[in-house]
Amino acid sequence: MNLHAPHRLRHRPLGDHSADWRMLLLAAMAIVVGSGGALGAWTILKLIALATNLFWFGRLSAGPALITDSPVGYAVAVIPVIGSLIVGVMARYGSDKIRGHGIPEAIETILFGESRLSLKVALLKPLSAAVSIGSGGPFGAEGPIIMTGGAIGSLFAQCFQLSAAERKTLLVAGAAAGMTAIFGTPLAAILLAIEVLLFEWKPRSFVPVVVAVLVSFAWRPLLIGAGPMFATASGQPAGLWVIAAAGALGLVVGLEAALLSGTLYRVEDLFHRLPVHWMWWPAIGAIFVGIGGLVDRHVLGSGYASIQALLDGSLVTRVVLALLFVKAIVWLIALGSGTSGGILAPLLILGGATGCLVGHVLPGDAGFWAMIGMAGIMSGAMRAPMTGALFSAELTGHLDGLPATIAAAAIAYAVSVLIARRSILTEKIARRGRHILQEYTVDPLEFLQAGQLMTPHPDALPGSMTVAAASDHFAEGAKHRSYPVVDAEGRLLGMASRTDALRWQVEGVDSRTSLAETLSDVSQPSAYPETPCGEIADIIIETGVGRIPIVDTAHRVVGILSRQDLLKARSAHRHAETARSRFTKAT
Template sequence: MTDITSVRSTRIAAHRPRLADHSADKRMLVLAAMAVVTGTGGALAAWILLHLIALVINLFWFQRLSAQPAEIIDAASGPLVLVVPVVGSLIVGLMARYGSDKIRGHGIPEAIEAILYGESKLSPRVAILKPLSSAISIGSGGPFGAEGPIIMTGGAIGSLFAQRFRLTAAERKTLLVAGAAAGMTAIFGTPVAAILLAIEVMLFEWKPRSFVPLIVSALVAFAWRPLLVGQGALFPFDGALPGGAIALLLAAGLGCVSGILAISLSSALYRVEDGFHRLPIHWMWWPALGAVVVGLGGLLEPRVLGAGYASIQDLLDGRLLVGAMLLLLTAKGAVWLVALGSGTSGGVLAPLLIIGGALGGVAGHWLPGGSGPWAMIGMAGVMSAAMRAPLTSAVFAAELTDHFAALPMTVAASGAAFAVAVLLLKRSILTEKISRRGRHISQEFSVDPLALGMAGDLMTRDPETLSDGLTITEAVRYFESSARHRSYPVVDAGNRPIGLVSRRDALRWQQHGDDDTTIGDQLSDRSLPIVTPGTPADAVANLMITEETGRICVVAADTGVLVGIISRQDLLRSRAAVLRGEMERSR
């Protein structure tokens, strides 16, 4: 018979977790080193994307082969405004059908799906076609920004790099998100906002294993940015907001209005998308139909064409009159909704900034401080409500403009807009698309109830046991007549557990006929997972999964004597206590 004492001491050592505030280990350092590559790759992808957009703009609108920055508004006149968006959208539709349909849309929902349901694996085809199709879409006049495409492209770079190594799905997720944050940092020069966006929207966890590599990747991209893209704030402007409680209340009020506007945009987007789905033609042609509306909008207001970064700067500088801002708000909103609903390739962030900036700029004509500073507040509010990322939005507005003194105001607007959005709309503009594919995502983070309890708190004390000297015949008779549970721990003369016997074992023994051997003899070659009262409940749950058992014996740490047993039902009781804390009200 196996030496139970040696087996017992080994099992206790194997399943006694290292208790600490965090689960970090040396793998965090390995991922942080790998994040240097994702940060560099994301920065290079941003440089390529920006040059591709400039190349397409010059080619389509100015008929010249150049990658120098150019503005569509300088050439947007006459029949060209109607023709170019349609041609660009036809190319994107062909690329989506015959290349990869994952390039359709704004990219962030696809990245989330890859993280949660695809083991964080993205294909090389997406890494190539997404920036190329987005450059054609934006460069031909599509009313989008580069942030969604670069998030998808940077994420694809991180995923492809991770797939070259032997990593877990969770570690691949870390590098995918790190690449996405690096791309966003390189485009906008907002490393803190990129890190917060990853946490609020993409990571679905808060662990050092993912947080530290994320910081490394974003800062590496930020270090590359002056050499590849440029340095300094993307949209600096002069002007300041008033301080004090009244200003904070005004910012919160504008945030509430921004939240209602963002809800309207999100609802309208998916109504437009539903309309395209009812068309009796293949989805490959939808972007071209949407581009017709884009061209008509460009005839009405050329500022709606392309990413519109110049329009964002004009809003912040306070150069636009109220009528021009109202026209920009309605026209940009309309063409963006139709174009994005058609399934073409492009982002949501720049359009949200323009729409929110126009709303804030209009309000700023009647608020202290002028239209420019309030345009910044409107941007933070609309972005927060649409993407359900209040911290990201508040910091993003400050980093974009280099107005960090306005953080209390952007926080007030973002928080109010977020509150309105979560109360009035079930899902964000990002998660609604995923929900329509039959998947539900909860964006609420909370501590796992199992992480708060110990095995000693949840176990059933002094459980019924069977002696290892019991014969097989006696054990079968016991299960037939007296057993109240599905399984029982088997203990030796010192009350130390050596195994578990279940009704299934008794049935198998019964089929083999009477046997005078003991249970101890039958269990001599089995391993037994055991824990101590100080083992965290979540470690017990993990042990149940890995050992494929529904009950775990709990032994005294010093003697190995059985003191209790934990079942799946015991683990569920810890969650029941949390539910009571959420639902029961008392003084």
């Protein structure tokens, strides 16, 4: 018998992690991806500024420009429609993947597209987002930069011979790098990668993402600027009651996040019922954006100036109410129409407006409570509580407010997951018939070893048994479909099954031949008691062999592991999740 069969596992030291030296290769590649993500973020911001100047001021400039300062008058109702028509044409004749806010598309590419994004998407997504936001679309740049940064990472990865998992690592590294460059929030970007995009916690992905984020953060002062994006001097009230009040605000914005998510997809359903091609939907949605602009121009564009004003507590109540209600309406309609734009900046505005209003009746600066509202609504809408808590603190430079942002984020997250089945990010994917589970658990098959699940001392057939005797054994009602065949010392020679007995009869194998001779040229997969059960499951899938012998270092059979045994691990895991008892005896 060939003892070096391709599916016989070698002894290898087991460890806490599965990292190998390719992690360092990916980390080196992440330097390039992080630089690309930072440059992509700078490009998008410049394109948005260029589009804003063209649409609202009629000038060719990439300098700062606020829509609220534009002298266009009642044309404010027309300009968003023009921009949305352009986006619709780009989506129809360029790529429909530029539609939406980018993060669901990135998740879908990671989970179902082998992390392959095209050059066309990398070019058209920032252009379409710039046109949409620059013409007054009520979006932020973060969704498009996550898609664009991810495309940069994916395209770079596709230049090399990498696995889908390795491409995913570089795609997410580019997305996190882009977010870091825009907002200057490296820790939150890393957490966003873990909570929303990676769908794993492994050194193989964590280390390259950190490298890309740090590289992007190093580029940021040269490309965009240093320091917190929305630095504020808002004072934090003192006392333990602040944590309780932050939790209560988290409850409010958690309900708000669930309401926004549900409403968004109801609006999207309404657009799907329209008797016109989807290319025209963004322009139809932009009509409502223009009307909202007539009510208050603060609801147009990315709204970064409004976020700063909310955090400073400098907005009058009328404007705050417009941001809360009018901004929500135009954003939901515009995003539901399928145009290109992000969700994070609008969420920050809506959560910040809620917090600002609550702050008028609570001690402390209204800007502090706006920050708490931003943390909560981001957590509740995106189902990323740690990202939401840290993002708001990093964004404003108020790391001393972390206990309060954590309280708001945790409560908002709890409310959101209890009353809504999907997040604003995953509902779109679910509507395409694909299920997303945003929970990380240890695979019981990777946690358990063969020795813990195997049937010890299994029945075996001696190698000296003849083919005739073995055939009779199976014909007389053997307990199992297959048996290990061993030599006089108990060493594995192979496996004999009912199928083998039938094959011997059909092929006319000499009935006096011993099983040892019959199986001498057969390579039999086997494993060791220390082998993780996940590896044995892989062997069963690859070979189609349903029972795997477990052997010791001398290749003596000590057990057998079947498909049914592997399913027991799943059953035990489910039992631990659902069975409830009191005062169980400790072991």
